[in-house]
Every structure is written in C-alpha cells, then in structure tokens.
Amino acid sequence: EVQMLESGGGLVQPGGSLRLSCAVSGFTFSSHALSWVRQAPGKGLEWVSTISPSSDLTFYADSVKGRFTISRDPSKSMLYLQMNSLRAEDTAVYFCVRRDVNWGSHDYWGQGTLVTVSS
Amino acid sequence: EIFLTQSPATLSLSPGERATLSCRASQTIRGLLAWYQQKPGQAPRLLIYDASSRATGIPARFSGSGSGTDFTLTISSLEPEDFAVYYCQQRSAWPLTFGQGTRLEIK
Numbered sequence: 001e002v003q004m005l006e007s008g009g010g011l012v013q014p015g016g017s018l019r020l021s022c023a024v025s026g027f028t029f030s031s032h033a034l035s036w037v038r039q040a041p042g043k044g045l046e047w048v049s050t051i052s053p054s055s056d057l058t059f060y061a062d063s064v065k066g067r068f069t070i071s072r073d074p075s076k077s078m079l080y081l082q083m084n085s086l087r088a089e090d091t092a093v094y095f096c097v098r099r100d101v102n103w104g105s106h107d108y109w110g111q112g113t114l115v116t117v118s119s
Numbered sequence: 120e121i122f123l124t125q126s127p128a129t130l131s132l133s134p135g136e137r138a139t140l141s142c143r144a145s146q147t148i149r150g151l152l153a154w155y156q157q158k159p160g161q162a163p164r165l166l167i168y169d170a171s172s173r174a175t176g177i178p179a180r181f182s183g184s185g186s187g188t189d190f191t192l193t194i195s196s197l198e199p200e201d202f203a204v205y206y207c208q209q210r211s212a213w214p215l216t217f218g219q220g221t222r223l224e225i226k
Contacts, residue, residue: 035215037163045155045163045206047215061214095162105153105168105210112162 002026002108004096009113016086016117022079022096022110029077030054033099035106036070036081038092038115046092049081050099064090086117121145121209125218131226138194140221142207147187151211154183154192157220158203166205167192199225 008020020036036048049070050059058070069082079096093112100107122145132138142152150170155163165174167183170190180195194201202225207218 044220045157045208045217047208047217050215059213059215100168103210105165105174106155106163106208107165107168107174109162109164 002098004098004108004110006094006096006110006113009094009115011116011118012086013119014087014117017082017084018086018115020081020083020094020096020113020115024077024079024096024098027098029072029074031101033103034070034072034079035097035099036079037095037097037106037109038090039095039112040089040092043092048094051079083115086115088117091115091117120214121148121212121216123207123209123216123218125205125207125221127221128219129222129224131224132197133226134197134199136197138192138197138201138223140192140205140223142185142190142192142218144188144190144209148209148211150186151209152183152185152190153208153210154181155206155208156201156203157206163206194223197223 003025005023012018035050051070067085071080095112096110097106098108124143126141152170154167157163171183182193184191204220204222206220
C-alpha cells in the first residue's frame with residue numbers, strides 16, 4: 001500500500017524558515033517523481049514544486065522560486081521541502097504527492113501538513 | 120503559463136442526475152489533463168488521468184473526455200458521496216497548473 005506521511009508544519013513568523021518532511025512507502029522510491037502541492041485555507045490547489053526520480057531535475061512555481069528547495073533522500077525514502085523567507089501568503093496545507101511513472105499524474109496524496117505564517 | 124478555467128463554479132444537482140463539468144485550457148495541452156475529487160478535510164483523489172483514463176478503483180460512472188483545449192468530466196448518475204469539489208490539472212507544461220475548481224452540491 002502506498003503511503004505518504006507529511007510532518008514538520010506549524011506556526012512560523014514572517015521571514016522565518018521551516019522544513020517539511022514526507023515519509024513514503026509502498027512503492028519503488030527511485031521510480032517516481034514527487035511533488036509538493038499546497039492549498040490555502042478555503043482556496044484551491046496550487047502546485048509548488050516537483051523533483052525528478054533521481055534528483056537531477058527540480059521545478060518550482062514562480063511564487064516560491066528562490067525561497068523554497070525541494071530534495072529527496074533515497075536511503076530514507078524521504079521527501080523534503082525547505083521553506084525560507086516565509087510570507088503570510090505561504091500559509092496553507094502542504095500535500096506530499098507521488099507522480100505516476102514517466103512524469104504522469106499525481107496519483108497518491110498524503111493527508112497534508114498545515115503551515116501558518118503569522119506574527 | 121497555461122491557465123485552466125473550470126465551469127460552472129458551482130453545480131447544484133440531485134442524486135441520480137447526470138453531472139457535466141468543464142475545463143478549458145488557455146492553449147493546447149495534448150490530452151495531458153487530470154481530474155481530482157476533494158471532499159472537506161481530505162486530500163484530493165485522482166479520478167481521471169490523460170483526459171479519459173480512469174484511475175485505479177474509480178467507479179465506471181466517472182468518465183473523462185476531450186482533447187486540445189476543451190475537456191469534460193461526466194458523472195453519469197450521481198451518488199450521495201459524489202458531492203465534492205472537482206479540480207482539473209494539466210501536466211503538459213511547467214508550471215503545472217490547476218483549475219479553480221467546481222463545487223458539486225446537492226440540490
């Protein structure tokens with residue numbers, strides 16, 4: 001069974017940093033690209049970032065480029081999102097998501113972790 | 120950036136009725152479109168990928184169609200558990216983008 005379990009969310013002040021983690025299991029880690037997708041309270045879904053199966057390619061939404069860094073650790077089957085220079089508009093539930101093989105659709109989602117940026 | 124416009128914003132129907140949801144892309148996306156269902160407090164669930172392929176475990180009453188820029192999600196006969204928010208998403212080009220969602224509510 002595929003499982004995606006996020007952690008690391010919480011309350012942080014504007015300008016602060018936070019690192020999200022996602023523990024994945026139930027599939028061959030090195031065969032799938034992985035993404036972070038977020039959802040602000042009461043709003044729609046927004047793609048944040050994707051990393052290739054071998055970590056050689058990373059992609060970011062313009063809204064987070066230069067502030068967020070996605071990474072993965074195959075030895076631990078973990079996905080990460082390092083978030084720096086956080087802003088109020090980064091407040092959202094962050095979902096860890098698997099992409100189907102060959103850069104397919106987002107087929108498995110975690111339950112999400114809430115990040116609140118507020119003073 | 121490819122923009123996805125979903126319509127209607129809200130659809131009010133009764134159980135047993137047919138639902139038709141639309142997603143229009145600002146440029147061709149070659150059929151690389153997915154549909155997701157999201158219920159309150161839950162993560163989204165993949166329903167349809169590549170415009171018309173049902174994901175694992177998705178009931179046959181859900182179907183997708185379309186190509187180029189115009190896509191449709193059809194629910195042939197609504198069940199009570201189908202009332203939720205539906206999003207389309209394209210993977211044809213970076214950045215990946217979602218539509219703003221269609222809320223399917225009970226009439």
